[in-house]
Amino acid sequence: MTAMRVGDGTWSILRVACAGVGINATGAQLLRVTGEIDYRLPDGVIARIGAPGQQGVAKRAVDIARWLASAGIPVAQAVSDMPRPVVVDGRAVTFWQELPRHRAGTPAEVAAALTRLHGLAPPTDMEVGQVAPFVGLDERIDAAHTMTPDDRSWMRRHLSELRGRWAALPTGRPWCVIHGAAWSGNVVVTEDDNVVLLDTGLLSVGPPEWDLVHAAIECASFGWITDAQYAEYCRAYGSDVMRWGGFYLLRDIREFRMATMAAQAAAANPAYQQQADLRLACVRGDIGPRVWDGWTALS
Structure with missing residues (x-):
């Protein structure tokens, strides 16, 4: 199984999740295939697909990021109008703002x-x-x-x-x-x-x-x-x-x-x-x- 085939196994989850929140998944780029699976979407959005049955972990990640920001700690943030995970086939999908250029x-x-x-x-x-x-x-x-x-x-x-x-x-x-x-x-x-x-x-x-x-x-x-x-x-x-x-x-x-x-x-x-x-x-x-x-x- 190649890395791309690992990603392809989550493509249908990504497509359904994106459709549910009104995001176009066309042209999504696979970024990470170990642990959580990340895709880069158009318009500066990163979609993150969690492991099966980890909906609570995904929600917690969003809440933690918001708390850190409120405490003055710069941190990657979920897209503001999509604060809750979208669950597809038992896997939570969260949407994050892509960072500007960085090192x-x-x-x-x-x-x-x-x-x-x-x-x-x-x-x-x-x-x-x-x-x-x-x-x-x-x-x-x-x-x-x-x-x-x-x-x-x-x-x-x-x-x-x-x-x-x-x-x-x-x-x-x-x-x-x-x-x-x-x-x-x-x-x-x-x-x-x-x-x-x-x-x-x-x-x-x-x-x-x-x-x-x-x-x-x-x-x-x-x-x-x-x-x-x-x-x-x-x-x-x-x-x-x-x-x-x-x-x-x-x-x-x-x-x-x-x-x-x-x-x-x-x-x-x-x-x-x-x-x-x-x-x-x-x-x-x-x-x-x-x-x-x-x-x-x-x-």
């Missing part, structure tokens, strides 16, 4: 954006919930049918081990509002220097280190940013998560989440199989010490 934030800009976010008080008119570090991982492993039975058995055992370690998470900075997916690509800067948060649907209350660990592993695990850039990140935020006793646990959970995401993606598209095999070999200890070469973002 990925620098590590220092990401850290500054997180500093501001972490300083927010949780909303009083909606429940954001606590961080759920293992959400969806059992389902990802079950869906990873291109991996061998031994591989999937190892993943289940490793997941159980990580859950046990999480129960003994060391005390760190006070829990606060966190982004939940604070990769560098999820903080962008527009041409007028507006720093904008993307993919805020995983926002919750949790340890700020859950956000900070992203940059640490981008540097120390994958080599995506340099030591100098990571030092700028730490200076901008005011601390280095790698000096905290719980860093290795959060690092291991994040890397495992990334490995299971690739394994699930490979089940839908063989183009991701090499990446899935590499990631699993790394987290299982078959490759050698970090920095690991070859980890690439899934599109």
Whole structure:
């Protein structure tokens, strides 16, 4: 199955959803086929198709974005006259305003954006919930049918081990509002220097280190940013998560989440199989010490 065929499986959902809100889906461009599926529509609209049965998650993403904007945090927003998901065949479709031209934030800009976010008080008119570090991982492993039975058995055992370690998470900075997916690509800067948060649907209350660990592993695990850039990140935020006793646990959970995401993606598209095999070999200890070469973002 090619990436385009994965997208074609949602084309009928997109067409029905667009017709329901009076948007022309002709010429829609497939942007993302892993996780949520994104299409670019005419007139500056992005249609996002969620996983089956995740209507509540889609609605929550819209509500979170509105709350952040009301708190003065620039964030991608749903189209104003389409605030509720359109449900087609059990899948929620939301419509978002396409951002103007932008670039990925620098590590220092990401850290500054997180500093501001972490300083927010949780909303009083909606429940954001606590961080759920293992959400969806059992389902990802079950869906990873291109991996061998031994591989999937190892993943289940490793997941159980990580859950046990999480129960003994060391005390760190006070829990606060966190982004939940604070990769560098999820903080962008527009041409007028507006720093904008993307993919805020995983926002919750949790340890700020859950956000900070992203940059640490981008540097120390994958080599995506340099030591100098990571030092700028730490200076901008005011601390280095790698000096905290719980860093290795959060690092291991994040890397495992990334490995299971690739394994699930490979089940839908063989183009991701090499990446899935590499990631699993790394987290299982078959490759050698970090920095690991070859980890690439899934599109």
